Amino acid sequence: MTDTAKLFYTKEHEWVEVINDDYVRIGITEYAVEQLGDIVFVELPEVGTDLSEEDEFATVESVKSTSEIYAPVDGSVAKVNSSLEDEPEKMNESPYEEGWLIELQSKDAVDTSDLLDEKAYQDYLDTL
Template sequence: MSEIKDNLLYSEEHEWALIVDENTVRVGITDHAQHQLGDIVFIEFPEIGTTLTSGDSMGSIESVKTVSELYIPVSGKVTKINEELEASPEQVNEDPYGQGWIAEIEVEGSMEEALKHLLSPEKYGALTE
């Protein structure tokens, strides 16, 4: 059974979002997604300063089994990437909700509006059952 954190919101594409401050969200892939992918070997990050719309591809994640698109769960500008993953992408497998985060996004518009389409932990749990 995959771990689902109560303090996060989730996308149907298996990304999570954590509110960092009043206009910043940290994003990554879920425990369910990293289990499906297997051992992660490479991450293609979005470029800092890039503005993306929710659902757009923000890069890709490569495992020993496959390459998958990473989708941005909220609209906004990429302000930070987790550079530690360049040398240690396996952190996504080891700690997907902590050290394995992928990027921080400065939300476009209000935080409430940006997050309203995301799934609660309960709804995400039902999706992955």
């Protein structure tokens, strides 16, 4: 089970798990999943796609709406969670474990200075 206290977050409800200095895993938070409702389709980028912070990289469709997901950090897509193509409901069931979206490889150490830690993210949620 992922320790959510070790994750970083954005105000757009993405989470970032730093696997090592230049490699991260990205997904959307439980809050985002709850807001979307039942997820029925996920479109992910191709491996090798270069992303800059704030680039759109995925589309998540639910019974309620369609949402674009944006890169919280720079990097090249190293891996996608292809199981979501056939089982998008994994995002509802396990947003921090089986429901992750992509892994990024950065040219440099990943800069998390603009991201929120768990306490700051929870404080932000309390304002919504």
